[in-house]
Amino acid sequence: MTDILxxxxxxxxxxxxxxxxxNLNVGVIVLDKNFKVKIWNxxxxxxxxxxxxxxxxxxxxxxxPELANxxxxxxxxxxxxxxxxxxxxxxxxxxxxxFANSRPFTGTSSEMMMNFTFIPVxxxxxxxxxxxxxxxxxxDEASSKLSLQDANKRLHELSIxxxxxxxxxxxxxxxxxxxxxxxxxxxxxxxxxxxxDIDHFKNVNDTYGHPAGDAVLREVxxxxxxxxxxxxxxxxxxxxxxxxxxxxxxxxxAFMVAERIRKAVEAHTVYYEDMVIKFTISLGLCTLSETIPxxxxxxxxTDNCLYFSKEHGRNRTTQYGLNDTEAxxxxxxxxxxxxxx
Numbered sequence: 562m563t564d565i566l567x568x569x570x571x572x573x574x575x576x577x578x579x580x581x582x583x584n585l586n587v588g589v590i591v592l593d594k595n596f597k598v599k600i601w602n603x604x605x606x607x608x609x610x611x612x613x614x615x616x617x618x619x620x621x622x623x624x625x626p627e628l629a630n631x632x633x634x635x636x637x638x639x640x641x642x643x644x645x646x647x648x649x650x651x652x653x654x655x656x657x658x659x660f661a662n663s664r665p666f667t668g669t670s671s672e673m674m675m676n677f678t679f680i681p682v683x684x685x686x687x688x689x690x691x692x693x694x695x696x697x698x699x700x701d702e703a704s705s706k707l708s709l710q711d712a713n714k715r716l717h718e719l720s721i722x723x724x725x726x727x728x729x730x731x732x733x734x735x736x737x738x739x740x741x742x743x744x745x746x747x748x749x750x751x752x753x754x755x756x757x758d759i760d761h762f763k764n765v766n767d768t769y770g771h772p773a774g775d776a777v778l779r780e781v782x783x784x785x786x787x788x789x790x791x792x793x794x795x796x797x798x799x800x801x802x803x804x805x806x807x808x809x810x811x812x813x814x815a816f817m818v819a820e821r822i823r824k825a826v827e828a829h830t831v832y833y834e835d836m837v838i839k840f841t842i843s844l845g846l847c848t849l850s851e852t853i854p855x856x857x858x859x860x861x862x863t864d865n866c867l868y869f870s871k872e873h874g875r876n877r878t879t880q881y882g883l884n885d886t887e888a889x890x891x892x893x894x895x896x897x898x899x900x901x902x
Contacts, residue, residue, distance in 0.1 A: 588658075588675075588696030591682065592637060596620050599691060608660040608673070625658070633657045633677075633694075640679035640692045647679040651703045662700050674703040723797040725775060726782035734796025734804060741794070741806050742856035745849050753815035754863045755805040757822070757844040760875040762801040765840060773833040777840060780831050788822045804863075812848045812880060819844045819878045827876060841876035843867060848881070 582589050583603045591600035598621055601613040611624055622629045632654045640647050651674040660673040676699050682691040721733035729737070738754070745752050759765070759781060766774040778801065785795055785803065794806040807815050823844055831838040845866025853859045866879040873879075 587698070588694070590621070590694040590696070591691050592621060592694065593691050594641060596622060596634075596637070600693075604696075609658065628657070631657065636677065636679050637692050637694065640681050641689050644681050644683075644689050646681070649677045649679075651676055651699055658696070673698055674700045726778055726797045728782055728785075728803070729794065729796035731796060731798055734794065734798065737794045737796075737806060738804075738860065739856045741808065742849065742859060750809055751811040751848065753807040753810045753812065753846055753848040754859055755807055755815065755819055755844060755846050756798065756802065756860075756863045756867045757819075757842045758800070758802040758867065758871075760841045760843055760871070762840070765838060769833065769836050769838055773831075773836060773838060776833045777831050777838060780829065781826060781842070784825050784829060785822060788818065788825060802867075804860075810848075812846075815846050815848060816878065816880055819846055823876065823878055843870035843875045844878040845870060846878060846880045 582600065585602060585604065588604045588608065589600060589602040590598060590605060593599060597618055598616045599618075601611070601616050603613075606612050609624075616624055628634055636647055636649060654677075657675065657677075658673075660675075662671055662673050676697040678695040678697075680693040680695065681689040682693055684690045721729055723730040728734075741752055744750065759777065762774065762777075765777055778797075781803070782797070785805070789795060789805060789807070792808045793810075794808065796804050798804040807818060810818065823842055826840070826842050831840075845863045845868070847853075847859060847863040847866060849859055853862065862881050866881050870877045870879040
């Protein structure tokens, strides 16, 4: 009689445990070493549309063949071999089970995002015979975190971007200048600094109005983006002046890029309302060398070349020579550092 009562008690305990497992608001899967399903709770039934009696004692790969060469399989094998609990967050893997998000109208993800825990199940002999996989729906938390990351990314982009031209703003571009100068000193990789501004831009604003001037700046920016590579670093340096770091560009290749930009601008026409606006640019180039002692001197040397171009006819490119100085370039004071456009 006692044995019967003990058996009934064990059956009751087992039934209670299974009832709890079935009704947990997490996915519970128990797999043996052959990846056959031993438990598939109601959460998994609801999310997958596969009832437990259909998948039990079948390989999970029969129903989810894409898992046969997946991250999930590797984690299960790891849990078997290490005999230790393994946890993995949604950030460490792509979607495993393609379950729909149960709250698509309040969340930003159409698919459920999941955390996983892998628990080895030990036999009476101390051997790991099964692994329990617990799946947590963390879509709301994950979506909130991703939304925050996206918002922070947008704020960062706004903080480093010139809103009119969508190029880097001066503050961020100057940080890039210092960084690239230091990289060159370590690697000796060729790099050239280009600066240009729009000739007689004040006349554009005075003749056509500032909104038309803004349109010119936007279109110059668009031309510039088309002519440089994604690895180059372009910024609006101030007013109508632009600065570009031509990464891995020597004197010859940088001059070709500068001339390509100059000719593209010269050939371009801005149509603003009923106005037709033509304009040109003047450019300066300086390829970084060992004789340039600082990023600031690099900038000044390039600026001098720009204003040499402006003093000597505009719509041209001037390239810095190793022996050039302000004195040898004979730049008039009214042209230095943007005092005459």
